[in-house]
Amino acid sequence: MTLGCQIWPAILVLINKASGEAMSDTSGFFNEMLEQDGSPRAPYSRIANWLQDKPNSFLTKKSRDAETIFRRLGITFAVYGAEEATERLIPFDPIPRIISASEWRRLSAGIDQRVRALNAFLHDIYHRQEIIRAGRIPANLILQNEAFLPEMAGFTPARKVYSHIIGTDLVRVSENEFYVLEDNTRTPSGVSYMMENRETMMRLFPELFQTHNVAPVERYPENLRQTLESVAPDPAKSEQTIVVLTPGIYNSAYFEHAFLADSMGVELVEGRDLFVDAGKVFMRTTRAPKQVDVIYRRIDDAFLDPLTFNPDSMLGVPGLFDAYRAGNVTICNAPGTGIADDKAIYAYVPDIIEFYTGQKPILNNVPTWNCSREDDLAYVLDNLADIVVKEVHGSGGYGMLIGPTASKREIAEFRKILQNNPSNYIAQPTLALSACPTHVASGIAPRHVDLRPFVLIGDQVRITPGGLTRVALKKGSLVVNSSQGGGTKDTWVLED
């Protein structure tokens, strides 16, 4: 292949001199840019060429430019517990992650299938619970689950859609193998980074967008608005009043809440801006109160309505849940959707897909051991050093054990915790996550990544091509969470 010959010098440049770490390293994981022989895979061929004659100082400067842009625009997330500098930037890596058109077609078909099945599942468990009757899921796993809201039983939201906004977390382990890690059916965040990363890339490297046919992500806010309008209580109404409900400026994702409200052209409200009167929801404006039709809420179920849920909540709107059940307002995502991304339910999602769609799942689950099952627990305890154990309700990469990188002592301590409360844990094999070229202090090196595409479900299923790629910036690290030092990359889906 002649192209491969031209590319060879590039690969030499891509060797990280300080550590001897090479971009062409493919040992033990899937390298998304390079083939085994060091030649670039087709989607990356132009980028590899482009990177070839760039000195390290070029990317260092571009990274700094990006940081300035993010900081000035206030694209930050808050870190809890830190007294100073509670707003931080998520590190941004300037080398894009690239997905080919055919890869994306398969991924999006799999996501589409999955989000439809999960919504059908939600409708079923809050109505006739056929899946329990059919013996496909143990009843106690649902009925005794904290994420199951009995208050939702018998209620049917508009278009029978429960989870309107989903962020499906995927990881790649080989050329054709993607696994779904988590479904995030409650209030997934990160979409603003997807959009701002693209804006930033277009400012930093306009030349790359001339040579690559990158599918745009800019229609997301418009699609979100269409989705929310389509599930309004009275879709015939000519003008729907939509709001984004935020816990306020100290919330870690506040920037995103403001970003989404702004880009949809709707009000960003806090609980205290809303009130319920005669079963309808209104917002307090400088003039007469205005009735609200759809609430895109970015606060948790427990804080929605102090009269129905957590009575101590200062964030919610008293009476909101009654107004919702009366069909006078739509809450997106619906209360009680957390059951669909519960880690204990996760193991059953392949069954859920087959049960409701009659099809085989297109995307695989990561094999999962449910520690509440005796056999599974025994296996997990025997193999702690090789697997990952997660809390069922944990998130953000906390409260977990990564066997292969843990010390003997950490494993011993975790063993005790696990034995004390096995049903609180699930376990999965350590996956060899794929890696993408990433700019590090000494050059370009492979770093592990995951992918969160964003899905909207209303009158149709809309999937924005691409999503948020999170990258573990530390060598060998598999934890990509921003709260644990992960960064992000722009994600390109190439069009044919």
Added chain:
Amino acid sequence: MLGRTAASLFWMSRYQERAQNITRLMEVAYRGAIMAYDGQAEGHHWQFALAGSGAETGYHEKHDELHSRHVTNYMVFSKDNPISIRNCLELSRNNARAVRTGITAELWEAINTTWIEFCDTSPQSVTQEKLPDFLAWLSQRSHLFRGALLNTVLRDDGYYFSQMGTFVERADNTARILDNQYWVLLPDNDIIEDGSSERYQWSAILRALSGRRSYRFAYPNAQLKAFNIAEFLILRREMPRSLAYCYDWLADTAEDLGQFYGSREPSLDLAADIFKDLKEKQMRDIYQEGLHDFLIDFIGKNNQFAHQLCEDYNFA
């Protein structure tokens, strides 16, 4: 527009204006403190900044002596002083952040960059020699804020609320600085009428209100006189920090807001009344009424206007 949004826009501007006013007070105090020849103790000048901003009591709870270093820290960087420049900038930015969707990118960047760069400055690095440059920078940043507001914001209700925050604060500041040393502005005390004893206080007051140069143009013989200075800062509408100028703006803006919403609220009439009073009054009347009483009465009415505004437009 949400009532909370209106409140945030109002306070965003109000805190920016307050930061600017305190910056100017500090500039005046610094200038006085380095000029040893006027026969005043250095502490006296710092006292001017503390008293003019209402931070005197708070300062003395923390420090026994008036020391330039302590005053600078307290007025510029302290988290304990509710009206320190630091706290004003942070509160302004928090309000702006709460209405991030309601303001322009230019305005947000002006506010946010000021805050980021302010935070990047360590208080130790601002030595007495560097203080004037730092204050000049702060002053420039506040002008950038005003410029961004005037040049980029859509002329709708949000614009009106942010304007009102600026002018309510400015009127309050001017009235307080005048009242703080009202006795030096009483013409009866200006016995020899050469102003020799009050010269320093007079120019400090004018400088604190950015009026030192413009006064010369407004009064052809340019001589500093208590009567003229008081008139300039209270009644002259060409002086952009005078009480009359502030209420000229406030009355107009309230009127515009009323038209925008198509309804007349009590706050509108209140602003119109205050302005009418200032427009018709002569300095002689004010002296007759008593300068101190007039200023206290004005501060009260200005507050009442702000309260009525909150009430009329559901500030949260």
